[in-house]
Amino acid sequence: MSDSSARLDTLANSxxxxxxxxxxxxxxxxxxxxxxxxxxxxxxADWLVKKFTSAGLKVELIPTxxxxxVLAETPEVKNAPVVLVYGHYDVQPVEPLDEWIxxxxxxxxxxxxxxxxxxxxxxxxxxxHVHSVCDWLSSGQPLPLQIKFLIEGEEEVxxxxxxxxxxxxxDRLACDCVVISDSGQYSDGQPAITYGLRGIATYExxxxxxxxDLHSGSFGGAVMNPAIGLCHMLSSMVDQxxxxxxxxxxxxxxxxxxxxxxxxxQLPQDDQQFASAIGVDELFGEQGxxxxxxxxxxxxxxxxxxxSGHQGEGVKTIVPxxxxxxxxxxxxxxxxxxxxxxxxxxxxQAHAPPGIRWxxxxxxxxxxxLADTESRFMAAARNAIEKAFxxxxxxxxxxxxxxxxxxxxxxxxxxxxxxxxxxxxxxxHSPNEKFRVQDFHRGIQASAVLWDEIxxxx
Amino acid sequence: MSDSSARLDTLANSxxxxxxxxxxxxxxxxxxxxxxxxxxxxxxADWLVKKFTSAGLKVELIPTxxxxxVLAETPEVKNAPVVLVYGHYDVQPVEPLDEWIxxxxxxxxxxxxxxxxxxxxxxxxxxxHVHSVCDWLSSGQPLPLQIKFLIEGEEEVxxxxxxxxxxxxxDRLACDCVVISDSGQYSDGQPAITYGLRGIATYExxxxxxxxDLHSGSFGGAVMNPAIGLCHMLSSMVDQxxxxxxxxxxxxxxxxxxxxxxxxxQLPQDDQQFASAIGVDELFGEQGxxxxxxxxxxxxxxxxxxxSGHQGEGVKTIVPxxxxxxxxxxxxxxxxxxxxxxxxxxxxQAHAPPGIRWxxxxxxxxxxxLADTESRFMAAARNAIEKAFxxxxxxxxxxxxxxxxxxxxxxxxxxxxxxxxxxxxxxxHSPNEKFRVQDFHRGIQASAVLWDEIxxxx
Numbered sequence: 001m002s003d004s005s006a007r008l009d010t011l012a013n014s015x016x017x018x019x020x021x022x023x024x025x026x027x028x029x030x031x032x033x034x035x036x037x038x039x040x041x042x043x044x045a046d047w048l049v050k051k052f053t054s055a056g057l058k059v060e061l062i063p064t065x066x067x068x069x070v071l072a073e074t075p076e077v078k079n080a081p082v083v084l085v086y087g088h089y090d091v092q093p094v095e096p097l098d099e100w101i102x103x104x105x106x107x108x109x110x111x112x113x114x115x116x117x118x119x120x121x122x123x124x125x126x127x128x129h130v131h132s133v134c135d136w137l138s139s140g141q142p143l144p145l146q147i148k149f150l151i152e153g154e155e156e157v158x159x160x161x162x163x164x165x166x167x168x169x170x171d172r173l174a175c176d177c178v179v180i181s182d183s184g185q186y187s188d189g190q191p192a193i194t195y196g197l198r199g200i201a202t203y204e205x206x207x208x209x210x211x212x213d214l215h216s217g218s219f220g221g222a223v224m225n226p227a228i229g230l231c232h233m234l235s236s237m238v239d240q241x242x243x244x245x246x247x248x249x250x251x252x253x254x255x256x257x258x259x260x261x262x263x264x265x266q267l268p269q270d271d272q273q274f275a276s277a278i279g280v281d282e283l284f285g286e287q288g289x290x291x292x293x294x295x296x297x298x299x300x301x302x303x304x305x306x307x308s309g310h311q312g313e314g315v316k317t318i319v320p321x322x323x324x325x326x327x328x329x330x331x332x333x334x335x336x337x338x339x340x341x342x343x344x345x346x347x348x349q350a351h352a353p354p355g356i357r358w359x360x361x362x363x364x365x366x367x368x369x370l371a372d373t374e375s376r377f378m379a380a381a382r383n384a385i386e387k388a389f390x391x392x393x394x395x396x397x398x399x400x401x402x403x404x405x406x407x408x409x410x411x412x413x414x415x416x417x418x419x420x421x422x423x424x425x426x427x428x429h430s431p432n433e434k435f436r437v438q439d440f441h442r443g444i445q446a447s448a449v450l451w452d453e454i455x456x457x458x
Numbered sequence: 459m460s461d462s463s464a465r466l467d468t469l470a471n472s473x474x475x476x477x478x479x480x481x482x483x484x485x486x487x488x489x490x491x492x493x494x495x496x497x498x499x500x501x502x503a504d505w506l507v508k509k510f511t512s513a514g515l516k517v518e519l520i521p522t523x524x525x526x527x528v529l530a531e532t533p534e535v536k537n538a539p540v541v542l543v544y545g546h547y548d549v550q551p552v553e554p555l556d557e558w559i560x561x562x563x564x565x566x567x568x569x570x571x572x573x574x575x576x577x578x579x580x581x582x583x584x585x586x587h588v589h590s591v592c593d594w595l596s597s598g599q600p601l602p603l604q605i606k607f608l609i610e611g612e613e614e615v616x617x618x619x620x621x622x623x624x625x626x627x628x629d630r631l632a633c634d635c636v637v638i639s640d641s642g643q644y645s646d647g648q649p650a651i652t653y654g655l656r657g658i659a660t661y662e663x664x665x666x667x668x669x670x671d672l673h674s675g676s677f678g679g680a681v682m683n684p685a686i687g688l689c690h691m692l693s694s695m696v697d698q699x700x701x702x703x704x705x706x707x708x709x710x711x712x713x714x715x716x717x718x719x720x721x722x723x724q725l726p727q728d729d730q731q732f733a734s735a736i737g738v739d740e741l742f743g744e745q746g747x748x749x750x751x752x753x754x755x756x757x758x759x760x761x762x763x764x765x766s767g768h769q770g771e772g773v774k775t776i777v778p779x780x781x782x783x784x785x786x787x788x789x790x791x792x793x794x795x796x797x798x799x800x801x802x803x804x805x806x807q808a809h810a811p812p813g814i815r816w817x818x819x820x821x822x823x824x825x826x827x828l829a830d831t832e833s834r835f836m837a838a839a840r841n842a843i844e845k846a847f848x849x850x851x852x853x854x855x856x857x858x859x860x861x862x863x864x865x866x867x868x869x870x871x872x873x874x875x876x877x878x879x880x881x882x883x884x885x886x887h888s889p890n891e892k893f894r895v896q897d898f899h900r901g902i903q904a905s906a907v908l909w910d911e912i913x914x915x916x
Contacts, residue, residue: 211737217858400675
């Protein structure tokens, strides 16, 4: 039996303890957005510090203006790669509480799933790497590479402190590859490696008209209605086929490579099932692309919210003084959010009706990300996942945005592996969040094999 | 000295008492929409019953499912016209209370204006006719016509009970002409007779997409965003020049008569001043019409409110499950609100994007109204106003809607006179409502002359 196989057997024998420790960590309600939970967030960080310390890692609790980061390192290994595992120990709020079948901070196993807030996002997934490394070290054997952990407590509130502190932490975080497990498999039984993320740009568009709501009888027809102006401006941004009409918007969009389209076309996609699951009669979007292509590799425009005038019961016949919209764009490589802001302003200027004043406020922006699918780390990850899950992973992109990933690439000049063990119905951010127990254990095994594989790259 | 002149002198000598009685009535906080004010609303009705009774009118308090109506009649006059004076004794709410310089139910005279809730809308204006009639009868002289008063207590909450009860009250309310003073002069020093009102049709348009808000990263680009769908649908209803694009919308619009346009063109209109007053840089509307023409005699489309998705602080990148709009149209003769509902549904059907469900709910509708400007009652009113105000009235229309007026015309088959004594800055429905004391007294005089003039028509 190889060292590697022996290690996987040992890990399998520790499955009960692994789950028990996860359960322990999940009991701590580390809701980062809830100021009344400040102590519990700190408690979750301390739990991790103790875990790393007991396995012999060098650990530091790094304070921030918000919640602390946990930085841990295994010993340096000469001429071997350095991997940085990034994750977060903070969790989402739990409202609406009455929709939880078992309480969010009383982890409960039902039908092979562990239910708790943070089960999949991200304590359960983080712990797969923590267990594989701690158990390895506890066995007395040296790791064939150096592993650093950066587990922060503010991912669910925007990672602002980490983003700001990243440049000054460059040397301490120096690595060849960042590993992040905060996403999912493609589908049940089909693991995946995510090699692309969309970027994001969010704005608030505000249209102001009269200095107060006006009587629509006395004034209607004499003034531009700001809500109508807003609708015209928003409607002008996208055509009836979902194609965005801002001049230049598609200029820097990197087209899908033929091999990407080929690979994705082999994935089981069922538009009708997808539509039913979200409750619409039919899907909709840009012509000439499949649903996954539109979700993962094409840029979008969405209205996230609309506000104007009378919103209560009944009728109030006014010309509202003001109207506003929250809007967002998902960007793909090589679109630049700052450039978009300029294009957007020009487009709105050209489409703003007379008789109103308008303003646009940029909130946050991040470019999209594409990892090198031909890298040696990617090959190592494919092997590791195939060994642990018994199925080769598919290469996919993800439509969401993880701005910190692009920042890692920029600042640390490293490769990146997004290895998600979750499933799409894990209810991250929703009531009854869960993580399949089997996927937790397979994740631990895949993680251990990954260290083996990457160690052999040196 | 003619009887008529003597009567005006007598009225002038009673000016102090007239104002004192108005003040007394205004002290009663008859807010019809406030269920905690039920007794005070009844008290305001009782005040009026007593006033009529003491002058010898036949009075009845007619109960409704809501607040009662006061019906009073002077004696029948053979072969003479019958006039119905309609008005209301209920008032608007008073919030925001801290913006009132003097308390809303402590009537206060400042700079020649009487400040109180209900001063102009409508107790002050109603009382001009009550005083002219009661004083006439108290003088012992017979009126040359019969006058009926219908003063209701639910105008500010929609007049639903009156509308429903009107057909069964047809005989009791039978008249040749309805007189209503619940509007305004054209401008300070320029009295007016309003011979046209716009109609109204209000709707709620709702667009439903996914069964819950979706993550705009994972789903954006794959589904129709209901808020975008709503904006497309709303934007399709009106072009960039303010022209409504619903097919057939203008088919039954009665064009302005050349003499109407000529008369209105002689009115002092200052678009720049109008724009400044409401706080916009420029006015906007259908090409080829002046501002007054657009406000009074052209139909409109307005969005009264928009609601969708995230409306709070900050960013929430979702595809909202639903989006809705409150919309209204002001109609002109001979547009029919029911016909519009059909046209609107067809238009929306043609412009609804795929991948959403939509519904439209009609709220209330009423056609526009045009009185005969050549009628004998109109001539009588012109004479009466010129005598009392010293200036001939201009003939104008009003952009708002008073659905009960059209109902009176339909059910009672009568002429209609809208004789407003108020000013546009009287703050009806706003803090610091007022009525100019001089206009109150001139209104009483105009009312008295009007009875003389109409009496001579018999």
